[in-house]
Amino acid sequence: MTGEQTVIDLRSDTVTRPTAAMREAMARAVVGDDVLGDDPTVKQLEARAADMLGKEAALFFPSGTMANLAALMAHTEPGEEVLVGEASHIYYYEVGGVSRVAGLLPRLFVDGDTEPTPAALEALLRAPDVHFPKTGLLCLENTHNRGGGTVLTPAKTEALARVARAAGFPVHLDGARVFNGAAALNVDVKALVEPVDSVMFALSKCLSAPVGSVLAGDEQFIARARRRRKLLGGGMRQAGVIAAAGLVALETMVHRLRDDNDVAAELAAALARIDGIGLDAAAVQTNIVIFAVPEDTDAPTMARRLAEHNVRASVMDARHVRFVTHRHIDADAIPAIVAAVRASL
Numbered sequence: 001m002t003g004e005q006t007v008i009d010l011r012s013d014t015v016t017r018p019t020a021a022m023r024e025a026m027a028r029a030v031v032g033d034d035v036l037g038d039d040p041t042v043k044q045l046e047a048r049a050a051d052m053l054g055k056e057a058a059l060f061f062p063s064g065t066m067a068n069l070a071a072l073m074a075h076t077e078p079g080e081e082v083l084v085g086e087a088s089h090i091y092y093y094e095v096g097g098v099s100r101v102a103g104l105l106p107r108l109f110v111d112g113d114t115e116p117t118p119a120a121l122e123a124l125l126r127a128p129d130v131h132f133p134k135t136g137l138l139c140l141e142n143t144h145n146r147g148g149g150t151v152l153t154p155a156k157t158e159a160l161a162r163v164a165r166a167a168g169f170p171v172h173l174d175g176a177r178v179f180n181g182a183a184a185l186n187v188d189v190k191a192l193v194e195p196v197d198s199v200m201f202a203l204s205k206c207l208s209a210p211v212g213s214v215l216a217g218d219e220q221f222i223a224r225a226r227r228r229r230k231l232l233g234g235g236m237r238q239a240g241v242i243a244a245a246g247l248v249a250l251e252t253m254v255h256r257l258r259d260d261n262d263v264a265a266e267l268a269a270a271l272a273r274i275d276g277i278g279l280d281a282a283a284v285q286t287n288i289v290i291f292a293v294p295e296d297t298d299a300p301t302m303a304r305r306l307a308e309h310n311v312r313a314s315v316m317d318a319r320h321v322r323f324v325t326h327r328h329i330d331a332d333a334i335p336a337i338v339a340a341v342r343a344s345l
């Protein structure tokens with residue numbers, strides 16, 4: 001058994017541990033019962049997050065999955081259809097909650113390797129007819145996880161949102177890593193979320209907080225989402241203990257995300273030089289690097305061999321492995337990662 005220090009964990013940025021400042025803030029947090037509206041630290045986090053995103057209000061959630069689900073439910077009525085990417089986290093990784101819990105019919109558009117175009121969304125719209133479900137919502141994802149951390153620019157987000165607006169339904173952005181996207185474009189995160197009605201982002205990923213995600217939107221939407229959060233079992237009591245870490249995350253972690261993106265770019269360039277690895281390094285925009293394994297192996301085998309060489313990775317499908325860079329991965333680790341990949345071929 002090797003020591004924890006020697007393992008390079010690239011499975012996800014969720015593995016980041018809270019900083020000393022976060023633990024300190026958690027220990028000192030002033031708390032109350034947040035279901036009764038009494039937790040000042042939760043309120044402070046929600047106000048700060050809403051302000052940073054340029055939205056009226058925000059709501060603290062135990063996870064991004066729950067925040068997305070509450071958003072779907074707050075924007076729609078059961079039985080409506082929701083336009084969602086076939087490679088999106090909401091459709092692919094959230095246990096089918098969109099149908100099972102929210103009672104919605106996913107109508108899929110192609111995303112991931114390619115971005116949806118406004119024309120592709122328009123092609124899904126149908127004139128009202130007694131046969132058709134009502135279209136209730138468009139969901140976008142920025143950065144796009146299965147797309148390899150790709151960024152939707154403000155202009156593209158606006159062009160896609162305009163299709164929904166013209167058709168009379170709102171837009172929800174799954175922005176778990178939207179701060180990585182803002183860092184990559186060197187823009188204020190407000191620019192990326194301005195075109196959408198609601199946005200979720202994760203505190204527990206690149207921002208290093210131990211727990212939590214935030215959903216933001218207008219006051220009325222957040223009031224509806226609060227009821228859905230309670231319904232889903234996400235009403236938390238002295239949640240200020242974890243919200244305190246989220247506040248520190250917003251104050252201290254956002255500015256350093258360029259580093260994670262830069263390490264990912266450097267890592268991708270090094271991996272792309274390895275024979276047999278399928279990777280377009282120029283397409284890596286943020287902290288996610290997805291590569292194809294050589295023909296003579298498969299992704300689960302590759303991930304297992306990497307683990308034997310003390311590098312942990314995620315399997316995306318039979319042929320693709322994912323590395324995610326984060327606060328615990330410096331550029332210094334790149335030679336060891338590359339060596340582990342070579343040794344695993």
Ligand SMILES: *Cc1c(COP(=O)(O)O)cnc(C)c1O
Nearest residue numbers: 063064065066089145174176213
């Ligand atoms: C991680 C992630 C989520 C879900 O967040 P959890 O806190 O893990 O439930 C949603 N969307 C995207 C794009 C993600 O990467």
